Amino acid sequence: MVVVTTIRREVLTLPAAPLGPDNPLPALRPLDEVHHIEDRDRNELPHDMARQVGYAPLHSLLPVRVRDGYGRAREPRRIDALVLENDRLRATVLPGLGGRVASLVHKPTGRELLYRNPVLQPANFALNGAWYSGGIEWNIGATGHTTLSCAPLHAARVAAPDGGQMLRLWEWERLRDLPFQVDLWLPDGSDFLHVGVRIRNPHERPAPTYWWSNIAVPEERRVLAPAEEAWYFGYERRLRRVPVPAYDGVDRTYPLNSTYAADYFYEVPDGRRRWIAALDESGGGLVQTSTDVLRGRKLFVWGAGPGGRRWQQWLTEPGTGGYCEIQAGLARTQLEHVRLEAESEVAWLESYGPLDAPPPAGEWDTAVRRTEERLEAVLPRADVEAAYAAWKPYADAEPGEILGTGSGWGALEVLRSGWKLPGTPFPESTLDEAQEPWRELLHSGSFPEPRRVRPPGESLVAPHWRDLLETAPAGPLTEYHLGVAQWHAGDRAQAVRSWERALELAPSVWPLLRCLAVADQEAGHHERAADRYAEAFDDLCHERRDPGETWTAATAALGREAIEALLRVGRPADARSVWGRLHPATRERGRFRLLEAELLLAEGRRAEARAVFDEGFEVADLREGDERLGRVWDRIGGEELPHAYDFRMRPSSS
Structure with missing residues (x-):
């Protein structure tokens, strides 16, 4: 053969x-x-599109x-x-x-x-x-x-x-x-x-x-697809029908002809072959085609503006060429x-x-x-x-x-349900530490309490797991996970009650206080949320056992949320107290340098906030469409936003 x-x-x-x-x-x-x-x-x-949106x-x-x-x-x-x-x-x-x-x-x-x-x-x-x-x-x-x-x-x-x-x-x-x-x-x-x-x-x-x-x-490249219209989505968050290839006098099928990042979802007529191609000036390149179930085709461009160029640099290294994306999906659009x-x-x-x-x-x-x-x-x-x-x-x-080998979550679901899924086995051998307490809940009806103090493991929120948690003995960790599942289901009042019940017995209260603080924020009780965040961070600092990765990640995540909550209600002194107890390496991360600039502004130390920007930092986890860098810069009162911090994906007047 x-x-x-x-x-x-x-x-x-x-x-x-x-x-x-x-x-x-x-x-x-x-x-x-x-x-x-x-x-x-x-x-x-x-x-049909409105229904699916x-x-x-x-x-x-x-x-x-x-x-x-x-x-x-x-x-x-x-x-x-x-x-x-x-x-x-x-x-x-x-x-x-x-x-x-x-x-x-x-x-x-x-x-x-x-x-x-x-x-x-x-x-x-x-x-x-x-x-x-x-x-x-x-x-x-x-x-x-x-x-x-x-x-x-x-x-x-x-x-x-x-x-x-x-x-x-x-x-x-x-x-x-x-x-x-x-x-x-x-x-x-x-x-x-x-x-x-x-x-x-x-x-x-x-x-x-x-x-x-x-x-x-x-x-x-020029991107081609069998369509005369497209649904245009820009980061102004508007979806509208536009002609293909040109609108506003510009041929948008050439990625570098757009200034800002944008999506173009091509309206391929029913019965037409589904395909999309990206070809260079000589006609060479890549083509993707499919059976008709995969109906949608899309072009994403970063654009030639400073924000798009900055994102391109951010995702690779200097001297590397830029890219666009051609895509194929189950629906007309990704919305x-x-x-x-x-x-x-x-x-x-x-x-x-x-x-x-x-x-x-x-x-x-x-x-x-x-x-x-x-x-x-x-x-x-x-x-x-x-x-x-x-x-x-x-x-x-x-x-x-x-x-x-992937995760053990599929194995846990198959173990719970008994589903037969020919071709895609999820054997019990793939279960690991993350799934183990949930397997015990499944087998014994009780969620195990931890044998040592550490941040809680991952929560499961599907209705069948929520049902098992509701019938399990009400230990602190069970109530914590049950509250998360109830919150996910939209039963926020019951989630708060579960977390409050757990507070009475829990040896570790900071995870519960943090959940309650989020609930307060979502309900508009920002002062109480700030109090709970401050108390949660105090408890975490008292409880953390070592400078290892798990505790450091918990301290960074809770510290960031606590500082932001405290600054929101005008309590920079309390925010400074949290800042001082973060790990030194955490304070040097770009996300926290930006937070430091905001803290300095809240303390009235504008020149020092400007110095943070002048020294330079990179927010590694800057979110697509996040305009926080520009907003903080504007509060400092600087001139034009420096290129290193310009990730704008839409016109500034929008």
């Missing part, structure tokens, strides 16, 4: 910033998500933790990779970092088809924080980059439809409680990487579903979620490969037609449908050699 695809292990060495510890505080606050629109825009949308938007990250422990000091790091290769293509996949396809090389020409980032620099773009740019990423869950961006996936060899090998990636997506898989294979002699994707809903209720495949390509019926699944096939088409400049209709004709010549639409039909029976094939 001829092996048509080989899969081998490889180790990449890249300059990389470590991910650091996750934030141990449960994410109780609503998402600070930039991808939402005003009601006036929603009322003007097509009926309003369907089950994500309001909480729970049960997922925020990943904000990374910095910007990069050192050479060994990164495990899996390489799929035939005689035409070589795909490099990072199973430990979201299963991203980091590189796709066309071997006959030696061309890299993707934007391949030469560094691994986490930045605050994923729903839960840490994300990095480049390659092809698989976004599942809800609007935004997946919480699995920097997480390991399960990986294994699986039999391919043509007798060769596929690489299967799979995990349990925790925001929506859905398992998914991504199968990659390269048929013998093919210039196209085939990717079969399946999302399952094993529940007895419908589930909101979201998927966008996100492809980074060099920005010196929508699709209903997946109970005990059902959705599946499709995507293909990625090189395209040598006529030069893309000139009239839009002509460029699109010529590109589509060339795509049909090298990969007929019927061949994509046939590849999907051939793959589908293999989606249930049991994995062979295990090549990577």
